[in-house]
Amino acid sequence: MTVLELTGEDLTIEMIKDFLGNSDAVVEITEEGYRKINASRKIVENIIREGKTIYGITTGFGLFCDVLISKEKAIDLQANLIRSHCCGVGRPFSEDAVLVMMILRLNTLVKGHSGVTADLADQLKMYINERIIPKVPEQGSLGASGDLAPLAHIAITLMGEGEVYYEGELRQTADVLEVLGITPLALREKEGLAMINGTQPMTAQGVLNYIEAEHLMEASLWIAALTHQALNGITDAYNEKIHASRGYTAQIYAAERMREYLEGSRLTTRQGEVRVQDAYSIRCIPQVHGASFQTLEYVKDKLETEMNAANDNPLIFSEDEVFSGGNFHGQPIAIAMDLLKIGAAEIANISERRIERLVNPALNGDLPAFLSPEEGFQSGAMILQYAAASLVSENKTLAHPASVDSIPSSANQEDHVSMGTIGARHARDIIDNMRNVLAIELLIALTAVELKGKEKLSPKTREKFEEYRLVADFIEKDRVFSMDIENLSLALSAVK
Template sequence: MKVVLTGQSLTLAQVKDVCYGFATVEIEEASMRKVEESRYSVEEIVSRKKTIYGITTGFGKFSDVMIAETDVNDLQLNLIRSHACGVGDPFPEIVSRAMVLLRLNALLKGFSGVRVEIIKQLQTLLNERIHPVVPQQGSLGASGDLAPLSHLALVLIGEGQVHFEGGIYEANLVLKEKGIQPISLKAKEGLALINGTQAMTAQGVINWIESMRLFYQSEMIAAMTFEGLEGIIDAFHPAIHEARGYVQQTEVAARMCELLKESKLITNQGEKRVQDAYSLRCIPQVHGATLQALDYVKEKLEIEMNAATDNPLIFNGGQMVISGGNFHGQPIAFAMDFMKIAMAELANISERRIERLVNPGLNDLPPFLSPQPGLQSGAMIMQYCAASLVSENKTLAHPASVDSIPSSANQEDHVSMGTIASRHAYMIIQNVRRVLAIECICALQAVQYRGIEKMAPVTLAFYKEVRKIVPSIDSDRVYSKDIEEMAAWLKKRDIR
C-alpha cells in the first residue's frame, strides 16, 4: 500500500492509511519540481540581500532586525532551538506521525522555499517509522504551532528525541543506526518547518478518525440498549425523519432500523407504552446532530491538510513574497471546539441510557442489573463512573477558541488556541469511549436477562463478539478492568 503526496489532494482516508496502516509515502514529481523552483527563489533573495521577513530578518517583534548574509543559516538553527520549548506529556505517537505527514504535504505545495533535502528527510522519517517526540503543551495556535513543530524539526537536524520500535531514544542515535544524515538548515527552512498548523490539525485528524469509529459503535451499542429496554421502533420510521429534512438524522434512523431488523425484543407504539424517553426515542436526532458536526469538521480538516500555512509565502517564481497570516489556527480551533461539544453530547445521551438500564424505577429489569440485588451492587457504581466522565467532559468542552493572549511584545496580539481545543477534544473522545464501554456492559446484561435468542441477528452477533471481552455479571467483581478492556477493544475495532 502506498500514498502519493502532491500537496493538493491528501484525504482523511489516505491519512488513515499512512498513520494506522503504515502505507509507504511517495512524492509526485511535479510537486518536487515546485519545491525546487521555490527554493531557487529563496536563494535569489539571499544573494540579492532583499529584505524579506524570516529570511533576511529576525522573527516576531524582531522582524525589523536585519540579518547578515553570513548569518542566515544560523538564524534558522537558532530559531528551532529557541522555539523548542514545549512541555508536558508528548502527543501520542500516531499524532506525531500525522504531524510529519501533514508538514511534508504542506511543503510540497511549493510556496515555502525549502530544499528537496528537507522533503526527502521528512519522507524518510515516515517510511522508516521514526516519529519525533513532541510535547503537547506550549502552542498558542497562531504564528503556527511553533513549539510543537520545533520539536519535530529538531529531529531533522539530529537533535531531540524520537519514538522508534516501541521506545523513546535520542534522535541522533536512531538516525545513525538507520544511516540517515542529519540536515543543516539553510535560509528560511527553519521558519518553513514550524510556521504552520500541523500540530492542531494532526491531532484533529486523529480525533476525527477515532470519533467516526466511536460514532458507529455508539449506534450498535444504542441498538443493544434499545433491545434491553424493549424500545418502541416506531420512532425510527423514515417518515418522521424525512419530515424534518436532516440527512444525517434520516441516515441514523435507517441504520438503527437495520441493526434492529428481526428483533423480538423491540416493541410498537402502544404495545407496552405509548412513548419512550428521549434518550431512546431521540437517538436519530441527537446522534444525527453529532454526525452533522463531524461532517463539518471533516470538511475543515481536509482543507487544512492541503493548505499552505507558513509565512512568508513565495509566489510567481519569487516575484511575489508576501507576509500574511495563514498560520492562524482559527478555522481548526472552531472545528475542534465544535467537535468537543458534539462528542460530549454523544456521551451525555449514552449516560442517560445507562441510567435507564440500571434504575429499577425506570425499567422492569433487576435493580442495577445485579444478580443478587442488595447483597451485590451490580452496575450501580458504573453509572456513577459514567456520570463523572460526562461531567468532566462538560468542563473540557468549554471553547478554547474564545480565548486569546498577546505574544511577542504585542506583535502577535490575537491567537487561536486551536491546539488546546484539539488536545481537549482528544481527551473528551477518550472519556466518551469509556462511557460507551459502560453502556455496552450494561446493555449486554440487560439483553441477557431478556433472552439473547430474541435479539436481532446483527446485535446478537455483536453480543457474542463482545462477550469474549467482558463476561456476564454473575457476581460483583472489579468492574474497572471490564470498562478499560471494553474501551481498549472499542478503540481498535471498526464497526464498519
C-alpha cells in the same frame, strides 16, 4: 507496500487512515512536487543574493521582524530559531499523531510556496518512512504563528538533536541517525521558519480525533439498539416518515441505522403495547446522534482543506510575489475542534442517560435494580453508572471552547491567537471519555439483554452480542469492573 504520493493538493483523511493501518506504508514525493520545491527554493536564493528584505529570510522573527540579518548569519538564524522554540512541556503526543504531523508538513512543503531545499523534504520523508518519530510535548502552543513549539521539536530532530522514538524505544536522535547512517540536516535560509509556521499538530491530532469519533459514533447506534431492546423500546419513533419530514440528512441516516439494527427483534414494542412513548434518550436517538454526526461533516471538510493548505509565512509565489500573511493562524481548525468536542460530548451525555435507565429500578421495567444478582448483597452495575456520570461531567468542562480564548504574545505583535491545539487535545480527551461511557453502556446492555433473552435479539445486534460477550462476561456477581470497561473500550477503538 502501500505508497502515499504527496502532491500538496489531494490528501484525505481516508489516505491517512490507510497509511496508519499499514506498517510498511511509505510516502513519496511526485516529480511535480520536486519541481515546485526546487522552483520556490531558487527564488529564496535569489532573494538572499540580491539582499532583499523579506520576513524570516533576511529579518528576525515576531517583534524582531524589522531587524535585518546579514548573509553571514542567515543560516545560523534558522538553527537559533528552532532551538529557542523547543519549549514544549507536558506529556508527549502519540507516535501516530507525530507521524501524521510530519506527513502533513511534508505535504505543505510539496506545494512549493515555502522555499525549502529538496534536501529538507527528503530528510522529512526519510523520517516518515523509517518511522523515526520525534518526541513532541503536547503543551505550549498558542495555535498562531502556527504550532511553533511542537513543530520545533520535530525540526530539531532533523538537525540531529532532541529525542526520537525508534523501534519502540525513546532514544537520542544523534544515536539513531548514527546507527542508520543518516547525516543530520543543516537548515538553510528560510527552512527553520518553513518547518514551524504551520498548523500540523492541531490538524494531525484533529485527523486522529475525527477517525476515532466517526468510528465511535457509528458504534453508538448499535450499542443504543441493544439498550433499546433491553428496555422493550418502541420502534415507531424511528419511522422513516418522521425523519424525512424534518429533513436533516444525518438524522434520517441515524433513524435508518436504528431500524436496520432492530429489524427482526422480539424485544421491541409498538406504541401503546407497553407504553405510549419512550423517554428522550431512547425516542430521540436519531435526533441527538444525528446532530453529532452533522459535526463530523463540518470537521472533515475543514481538516481536509487544512491538510492541503499552504500555511507557511511568508509564502512564495514568484520572484516578485513573496508575501507575508497569516495562513498559519489556526482559527478554522480551532473552531472545528470545539465543534467536535460538543458532538462527542453529547453522544456520551445521552449514553449515560440510557445507562441510568438500564440500572434504575424505577425506569428499567422488569430488570433487577442495578442488574444486581442479589439485591442489597451485591451492588451489580450501580457504580458503573457513577463512573459514566463522572466522565460526562468531566466532558462538560473540557467542552468549553478553546477558540474563544486568546492571549497576546511577542510584545503584542501576535495579538490574537487560536488556541487550536488546546482544542484538539481536549477533543481527544472527550472522545476518550465518550468511548469509555459507551463501553459502560455496552457492558450493562449485554447483561440486560441476556436477562431479557438474547435469543430474542434482532439478528444484527445478536452478532454484536456474540462478538462483545467474548470481551466481557455476564454480570453474575460483583467483581472488579474496571478491566471490563478497559477491554470493551479497547475493542471499540478504531486505533488499537
